[in-house]
Amino acid sequence: MTDQRTVRVAVIGDVHGAWDEEDVEYFDDSDYDVVLFVGDIGSYRHKQTLAVARRIARLRKRAILIPGNHDAVLAAQLVAEVVQSKLATSALGFFGTRLQGELARALGSVEIAGYSVHELASHELSVIAARPHSMGGPGVAFGPLLKRRFGITDLDSSRRRLEELVEGCRYERVLFLAHNGPTGFGGAPTDIWGCDFKEGGGDFGDADLEHAIAHARRRGKRVLAVVAGHMHHRVKGGGTRTWQVTDAGTLYLNAARVPRVLRQSGKRVRHHVRLLVFGDDAQAEEVLVPERE
Numbered sequence: 309m310t311d312q313r314t315v316r317v318a319v320i321g322d323v324h325g326a327w328d329e330e331d332v333e334y335f336d337d338s339d340y341d342v343v344l345f346v347g348d349i350g351s352y353r354h355k356q357t358l359a360v361a362r363r364i365a366r367l368r369k370r371a372i373l374i375p376g377n378h379d380a381v382l383a384a385q386l387v388a389e390v391v392q393s394k395l396a397t398s399a400l401g402f403f404g405t406r407l408q409g410e411l412a413r414a415l416g417s418v419e420i421a422g423y424s425v426h427e428l429a430s431h432e433l434s435v436i437a438a439r440p441h442s443m444g445g446p447g448v449a450f451g452p453l454l455k456r457r458f459g460i461t462d463l464d465s466s467r468r469r470l471e472e473l474v475e476g477c478r479y480e481r482v483l484f485l486a487h488n489g490p491t492g493f494g495g496a497p498t499d500i501w502g503c504d505f506k507e508g509g510g511d512f513g514d515a516d517l518e519h520a521i522a523h524a525r526r527r528g529k530r531v532l533a534v535v536a537g538h539m540h541h542r543v544k545g546g547g548t549r550t551w552q553v554t555d556a557g558t559l560y561l562n563a564a565r566v567p568r569v570l571r572q573s574g575k576r577v578r579h580h581v582r583l584l585v586f587g588d589d590a591q592a593e594e595v596l597v598p599e600r601e
């Protein structure tokens with residue numbers, strides 16, 4: 309007899325274009341209960357993102373995807389965010405909602421996540437999706453887009469919205485899905501969400517997500533895992549990022565092995581993370597699936 313409280317979760321890190329029919333067949337044939345995408349399915353071209361989304365949409369297995377900072381935004385918007393041009397960001401934010409609609413249509417029955425709750429009723433587990441399009445760091449990326457779609461104007465309003473989601477979710481067992489992980493795990497470049505592109509590093513996590521996790525615990529929820537990506541495993545300047553940490557009974561996963569198709573012993577393999585939840589425990593391992601000959 310299978311324990312309904314055991315949940316098998318496939319976590320797909322930042323795809324950046326690396327997804328095709330072979331992945332669809334693998335995950336559809338697998339024993340996973342659900343497939344979670346942490347976002348950044350495309351890179352800089354919206355058309356490419358839509359093409360990847362259509363390939364992901366072929367999955368028959370239940371799938372939930374939170375958009376990253378590369379998804380359903382214009383390359384110019386992304387550049388404006390990186391250089392922190394307020395004027396360009398707000399002018400370009402105007403296009404955001406159209407691109408969002410296109411992404412949602414391309415994804416078909418894949419659930420698009422962000423400030424949302426996705427109940428896994430047969431497993432008594434709530435998946436709470438945090439702020440979409442996060443780029444990490446102290447502010448809220450894509451402000452005009454978040455304001456239009458969700459009424460979010462800053463980290464404070466994001467904290468409040470996430471609190472509401474925690475209050476409204478159905479189950480005591482909770483899993484958070486985000487594009488970028490929470491603050492609180494160190495500022496060294498190789499830390500799980502540490503900054504590797506600025507002199508001196510720094511904690512590049514999302515403060516609103518750390519707040520939401522603490523709020524969930526205060527409300528008696530059992531936060532079994534926090535699943536995110538964004539900060540790639542290969543660290544600028546050398547080294548490899550820590551990709552899993554356990555703290556206060558919660559497993560934190562950064563699944564962003566990029567590229568997710570890599571070579572191992574001369575063979576091409578595809579990366580994902582296998583997350584298993586048993587009752588109130590969670591554990592994870594990296595899986596490298598050999599490509600078909």
Ligand SMILES: [Fe+2]
Binds near residue numbers: 322378442538
């Ligand atoms: Fe990202």
